[in-house]
Amino acid sequence: xxxxxxxxxxxxxxxxxxxxxxxxxxxxxxxxxxxxxxxxxxxxxxxxxxxxxxxxxxxxxxxxxxxxxxxxxxxxxxxxxxxxxxxxxxxxxxxxxxxxxxxxxxxxxxxxxxxxxxxxxxxxxxxxxxxxxxxxxxxxxxxxxxxxxxxxxxxxxxxxxxxxxxxxxxxxxxxxxxxxxxxxxxxxxxxxxxxxxxxxxxxxxxxxxxxxxxxxxxxxxxxxxxxxxxxxxxxxxxxxxxxxxxxxxxxxxxxxxxxxxxxxxxxxxxxxxxxxxxxxxxxxxxxxxxxxxxxxx
Numbered sequence: 117x118x119x120x121x122x123x124x125x126x127x128x129x130x131x132x133x134x135x136x137x138x139x140x141x142x143x144x145x146x147x148x149x150x151x152x153x154x155x156x157x158x159x160x161x162x163x164x165x166x167x168x169x170x171x172x173x174x175x176x177x178x179x180x181x182x183x184x185x186x187x188x189x190x191x192x193x194x195x196x197x198x199x200x201x202x203x204x205x206x207x208x209x210x211x212x213x214x215x216x217x218x219x220x221x222x223x224x225x226x227x228x229x230x231x232x233x234x235x236x237x238x239x240x241x242x243x244x245x246x247x248x249x250x251x252x253x254x255x256x257x258x259x260x261x262x263x264x265x266x267x268x269x270x271x272x273x274x275x276x277x278x279x280x281x282x283x284x285x286x287x288x289x290x291x292x293x294x295x296x297x298x299x300x301x302x303x304x305x306x307x308x309x310x311x312x313x314x315x316x317x318x319x320x321x322x323x324x325x326x327x328x329x330x331x332x333x334x335x336x337x338x339x340x341x342x343x344x345x346x347x348x349x350x351x352x353x354x355x356x357x358x359x360x361x362x363x364x365x366x367x368x369x370x371x372x373x374x375x376x377x378x379x380x381x382x383x384x385x386x387x388x389x390x391x392x393x394x395x396x397x398x399x400x401x402x403x404x405x406x407x408x409x410x411x412x413x
Contacts, residue, residue, distance in 0.1 A: 138396040145395065146179035148319035149281070151377075153309035153368075154186040154232065156326040158385035168324075169235035171391040172286060176242060180395075181281050184236075184243075184288045185312060187305030188228040192216075195223050208361075212264040212302050220302045221247075224290040232288050243286045248293040249300060251276035254308060256293030256301040267293050267301025269308060272315035306368035314375025321372045322394065322402075323365050324385030329403035330366065332357060343404040346373045369405040380405040 152172065158164040175182045189210070196203055196219055204211040212220065229245045236243035248254030253276055256267035270293075280287045291308040293301050306323060313321035330352075333339040344352075349370055352358045358366045362382075369380035383390045383402030393401050 141396045142178045145319060149181045149183060149316045150175065151183045151185060151309050151313040151316065151318045151321040152391065153305055153323045154184055155305060156324050156385040158324050160190065164385065164388065165235055167388045169238065171389055172236055173239040173242060174392065176286055182286055183277060183312060183316065184232060184286065185291065185305055185309040186228055186232060187291055188224045191228055192220050192223045195219050206263060209263055209266055212266050217265040217300060217302060221292055221300060224292055229288055229290040236286060243288050244280050245288050246276065247290045248303065248308065252294065253277065254293035254303065256295050256303060258301065265301050267303045269293065269303060269311040272311050274312065274315045277316060304364060306364045310368040310372035310375065313372045313377045317376060319378045320381060321377050322381045322383060322391060323368065325365060325382050326386060328384040329382050330358065330362065341403050342400065343406060345406045345408050345410055346370050347408045349405055373405055373407055
């Protein structure tokens with residue numbers, strides 16, 4: 117038994133204090149849209165995935181309007197391997213020919229999306245699975261002919277999301293987009309989450325990662341940056357402090373806040389109930405990205 121498992125840790129006084137601490141945050145965010153990018157270990161660990169679903173349901177239950185966005189790169193890779201198809205990467209992006217695109221659509225829309233919807237709906241009839249192809253939610257454009265059917269977000273038509281949320285339901289979005297000619301593209305889920313958050317005027321966008329947030333020194337856990345503004349984050353990207361797999365998430369945070377989202381957050385999806393800890397407590401355990409000039413407010 118560790119210190120947090122002692123009877124004192126679960127005393128009525130402590131439980132009451134936690135509940136009281138959440139109240140102002142619940143009041144603040146009631147009625148607000150919060151976009152959550154689901155990814156990392158939380159997607160492949162069954163227990164973490166179940167805790168994530170609980171967090172989304174609790175957020176919805178207290179009046180927040182969550183929108184879940186997901187990718188599924190590892191799952192796509194696993195299916196390609198099972199089918200005997202090789203994956204080729206250029207600059208960290210999977211080259212997506214017609215066969216690979218078919219697999220991506222099958223995995224993202226037919227498997228991963230269904231699993232998330234089912235996990236949420238264990239708690240009630242709440243979640244609706246969508247693809248960016250539905251009602252032209254995500255208009256895509258080709259990123260680079262050498263990458264095949266890898267796309268960027270050209271435009272967002274949020275009508276279907278707004279209608280789903282108006283019915284008090286939770287949209288779960290797979291990141292396949294479509295161009296004006298009807299051609300589908302696989303799009304980076306971090307980018308999609310930022311674009312949807314901006315189009316919906318979200319209060320927050322939250323990215324689940326496999327690290328505890330943004331670090332000024334990637335090898336030093338004690339160097340986590342708890343809050344900074346978009347100008348400071350862009351400088352860290354430019355000077356190479358932000359590197360590797362954190363670049364797309366950091367850039368997505370910048371893009372979201374520049375598009376009018378109240379704040380963007382990078383949090384450790386390996387921590388059970390991390391969404392609740394970041395949203396509803398004073399401790400804030402990730403990295404918060406704020407509009408220019410607000411990092412010290």
